[in-house]
Amino acid sequence: xxxxxELQKRIERKQAEIREHEELIRQAQAYIQGLQDTLKLIPKxxxxxxxxxxxxxxxxxxxARDVLSAAGHPMHISEILKAMGxxxxxxxxxxxxxxxxxxxxxxxxxxxxxxxxxGLLDFDETIDEGIKLTQADSVIYGTLLTGIGGxxxx
Numbered sequence: 001x002x003x004x005x006e007l008q009k010r011i012e013r014k015q016a017e018i019r020e021h022e023e024l025i026r027q028a029q030a031y032i033q034g035l036q037d038t039l040k041l042i043p044k045x046x047x048x049x050x051x052x053x054x055x056x057x058x059x060x061x062x063x064a065r066d067v068l069s070a071a072g073h074p075m076h077i078s079e080i081l082k083a084m085g086x087x088x089x090x091x092x093x094x095x096x097x098x099x100x101x102x103x104x105x106x107x108x109x110x111x112x113x114x115x116x117x118x119g120l121l122d123f124d125e126t127i128d129e130g131i132k133l134t135q136a137d138s139v140i141y142g143t144l145l146t147g148i149g150g151x152x153x154x
Contacts, residue, residue, distance in 0.1 A: 060084070061099050065109060065120065074111075074119030 055062035067083040068075060077097045078088040086092050093116070100118050104110040111119050 060086075060096055061103070064096060064100055064118075068110075068118065068120050069122075072123075074113040074117050074123060076114075077116045077118065080118070 055065065063084045064080050067080050071083070075083070077093050077100075081088040081092055081096060086096075097116055097118075100110050101112060104112040104118065107121070109121060111121050111123065113119050113123075
């Protein structure tokens, strides 16, 4: 009889140990779930530390990016909507401009170049270089242009 009681105590101790381990496992799983939820809130970064921005295929923002990329220069929001085949009414202008502007404020994908005019961040280098060349040309060739064409427009 003593053997039976001893075996029963060992079984109960082992079951209690299993319950303790199961509780630790539940706590660890809850901790992992919390970390995964937090990770979803943080933007993904590519290998160079830049935030990657992937748009949903067919979304208006993705279409606007494609339109701007094809155009190769900044465009007014109405022109973007026309190129996308959408009406340039107030509702559509506000919706798309708000979405694009949110990316522009974060310096992601889009750049605001003038009121309601947007370009891609890729355009910055070519636009800035073009402006520098234009400014340099006007300094270097300014007197030549005024001498040939007469007086500059004031």
